[in-house]
Amino acid sequence: MAKNRQAxxxxxxxxxxxxxxxxHEKARLGVLTxxxxxxxxxxxxxxxxxxxxxxxxxxxxxxVLQEAELVEVLKGYDQNRPQTTLKITSSGRRRFxxxxxxxxxxxxxxxxxxxxxxxxxxxxARA
Amino acid sequence: MAKNRQAxxxxxxxxxxxxxxxxHEKARLGVLTxxxxxxxxxxxxxxxxxxxxxxxxxxxxxxVLQEAELVEVLKGYDQNRPQTTLKITSSGRRRFxxxxxxxxxxxxxxxxxxxxxxxxxxxxARA
Numbered sequence: 001m002a003k004n005r006q007a008x009x010x011x012x013x014x015x016x017x018x019x020x021x022x023x024h025e026k027a028r029l030g031v032l033t034x035x036x037x038x039x040x041x042x043x044x045x046x047x048x049x050x051x052x053x054x055x056x057x058x059x060x061x062x063x064v065l066q067e068a069e070l071v072e073v074l075k076g077y078d079q080n081r082p083q084t085t086l087k088i089t090s091s092g093r094r095r096f097x098x099x100x101x102x103x104x105x106x107x108x109x110x111x112x113x114x115x116x117x118x119x120x121x122x123x124x125a126r127a
Numbered sequence: 128m129a130k131n132r133q134a135x136x137x138x139x140x141x142x143x144x145x146x147x148x149x150x151h152e153k154a155r156l157g158v159l160t161x162x163x164x165x166x167x168x169x170x171x172x173x174x175x176x177x178x179x180x181x182x183x184x185x186x187x188x189x190x191v192l193q194e195a196e197l198v199e200v201l202k203g204y205d206q207n208r209p210q211t212t213l214k215i216t217s218s219g220r221r222r223f224x225x226x227x228x229x230x231x232x233x234x235x236x237x238x239x240x241x242x243x244x245x246x247x248x249x250x251x252a253r254a
Contacts, residue, residue, distance in 0.1 A: 010176070011176050011179065012177070012179035013177050014157035014160050014178050015177075015179035016156060016157050019156070021153065026148065031141075033236050033237050033240065034140075036240045036241050049138050050138075050139070050140050051142055052138065052139035052141075052142035096237070097237075100233075100234055100237050100238070103233065104234050106156060106160060106227075107227055107230050107234060110159075110160050110164075110224075114163050114224065
């Protein structure tokens, strides 16, 4: 019984619920990191270059991010030429920073785990 | 010209090529972190509990991880009852640790970015 109770204490220990699927996608992670670094916004062409994406791919991901209200799309002009500027929203910024605390936890969990292998190996769960 | 050349230096700066799509999936990230923490292996039931997954979900993700040779599935007995033990492979361990260095870079990039907003805001790329 005591063993069972103790075993249940670690339920979901590695579930990482806060890893929002919209933000966790590889390309969107790059887009959000770029935009967090440029809070006044980035032109479409600059964002595309920073993220190494094609026009089509970037457009598709921006649509997902816009629907989730993480990013806003501003239409304007640069020297009389139409220009699209992308900006992270304030709630997007807050949600992305929360997401990053989960990523940080994974990195820490795994680093702790791989560094303390000796102690785990001496007292593994079932092996 | 000088501006263009400078702008091109940051191509793919936020592309994060090393984010392997197999390992980056939320549930599989939990499975791999659990297994890195238990190098001698974990019983299916223990892994399921740690990751907060259903039998079906865990089986599906284990199949993907096994096909990618990240995880091995060992069939054995525990007190005469058949038991499946899951273990990270040695190449899986190495590949997962490489993946984690990319995650670490994202966390650092975003932390740097959000902390140095004042300087970015004073000199943004295009805004």
